[in-house]
Every structure is written in structure tokens, then in C-alpha cells.
Amino acid sequence: MSFADVNGTSLFYEVNGDGYPLVLLHGFGAKKEVWMAQVGALSKDFKVITYDCRSSGKSERPKDPYTIDTLVDDLKGLLDFLKIEKAHLMGQSMGGWVTQNFALKYPEYANKLILVGTNHKGAGIHMMEGSMSRFFELRKENKEQAFWDYCKLTHFRAFIKEMKADPQKKFHGLWSAEDLIKETTEDQMTPHDYKFLADAIDTHDTTDKLSQIPHPTLLIAASNDKLSPKLVMDELNENLPNSRIEFIDKAGHHVFLEYAPQVNKLILDFLNE
Secondary structure, three states: OEEEEEOOEEEEEEEEOOOOEEEEEOOOOOOHHHHOOOHHHHOOOOEEEEEOOOOOOOOOOOOOOOOHHHHHHHHHHHHHHOOOOOEEEEEEOHHHHHHHHHHHHOHHHEEEEEEEOOOOEOOOHHHHHHHHHHHHHHHHHOHHHHHHHHHHHHOOHHHHHHHHHOOOOOEOOOEOHHHHHHHHHOOOOOHHHHHHHHHHHOOOEOOOOHHHOOOOEEEEEEOOOOOOOHHHHHHHHHHOOOEEEEEEOOOOOOHHHHOHHHHHHHHHHHHOO
16 A cells, blocks of 8 residues: 555555556545455456545545546546556446546546446535535544444445344455444545535536447446436446446445445456456
8 A cells, every 4th residue: 555646646545466457446435445345356357456536535635626637637647657558447436427537538548447336427416525524523423323324325225234233244255334334434534525525526527428438338237326326327328339237136326345246246257358
């Protein structure tokens, strides 16, 4: 785990495995540890790069506003720093927004794309900002309750019930609710960080540009994703010229955790085609 000084800021990143590079981009309010169920499996075949976007995790927390284009250039700067000329990109939620914009601005740097629970417009991000800021305040008093409230946005209700029944249970032998509580309470974003990041990505809208993204693209959608409904993912699939969609039933926004083995197999099969 190291820091890279790119595009005027310091980004915290980690590299696991060898082979062709694969960059994983996390969602709003998360950090690179959210990929705890993917790194081990994917790094057997690929050089997996995870990083905290600016304002997140251990990366620098800017005091001045920035834009989604800044986040795109951060990714470009990190690839340059690592001397990577081309990579597969996988973005979940907000990470999918950055991935789409990156593929439009730097198409020659992107190979295959994987978009998990994402969309083509930034509408509603300030509502999410408000929710995350409330969770920040609640964590000061009760970090467990803040986590379970957060889960209502990210997980399928039956899965939440199963996690609550045994917070120490290792799902798929990879992670537990206790692991997620720890992940969401360490290196927290502040309301200031949430606002800056939300302001930056609020302008995301690739609706009329999706036809300009020719890269082979795998879309992974979940039946009960409250933040990126299957209808929106279907729209992405219809407008991207070289995409296909995989649908997972009884799953929420964090389908990549809930159904990690199934999601990892979809990813590996797609990348190894």
C-alpha cells in the first residue's frame, strides 16, 4: 500500500497480483476496502489496482472544489504514475460514473469495462450526500446502528437479516458484518468531504454519449438495487454499442459482496474471453 502524488493530490493505492492491469473504482462514501471480496480472486489472474479517490479513505481531502473531470484525471495520473498504458476498468456506482467519463476522455487507456450497479446520470447524489452525513453523525454515538441504517441503502433486506443474526459470520469465507462495520468507521469521510465529492459528480451525465463508448462492457445489475435500479442498467445496456448485462436476483446495491463468488466468476469469464 502506497501513496501516489498525481494531479495535484495524494492518492492512497494498493497493487495485488501480476498480469494484465485491472483497476477497481469504488462508490460514493466508500473506499478501496469495499473490494475485500474481489481482490483475492481477481489478483490470481490480474494485476489488481485499488485506490481511494480524493476526499475518501486515506487519500488527500482537498479544501478547494473540484469536478468529475478532476476524478477522471486522477485515474489517468495514477495509471501514468504506475507506468500503465492500458487497463481493464471496473467501477461500482460512482466508480462507474468515473469509468464512463474516463472511457470518453481517454479511450485509448481503457480496454474492457465492467459497470456494477451504476447509471448514466448523477441525479439524486445530494440526497445520498445527506444520508451519508447523517450516518457520520450517528457513528459518533452508535457505529453499529449507523451501519445497519446504511445497509438499508446497500443490501437486500433478507441479507441484512442474515448479517444481523450473526455479525461474525464469514460470508463466502471472505467477509463478515463486523468487517464491514470496521471498514465503514475507519478513515471516515466528513460532511465536508461528502459535499465536495457530491458537488463534483453531480454533473455526471453520459446519456447522449454512451454510443461513443465502443469498449467491450459487462454490466452487472441487482434485482433490489435501490440506488441503481435494473431499469437504469437496462438503459445503459441498450445505449452502449458493445455491452451485455448480467442480472442477479435477490440482491442489493452491494451485490459484489452479497454474491461475491458469482460476481467474481462473471468478471473473470468476461475478462478472460
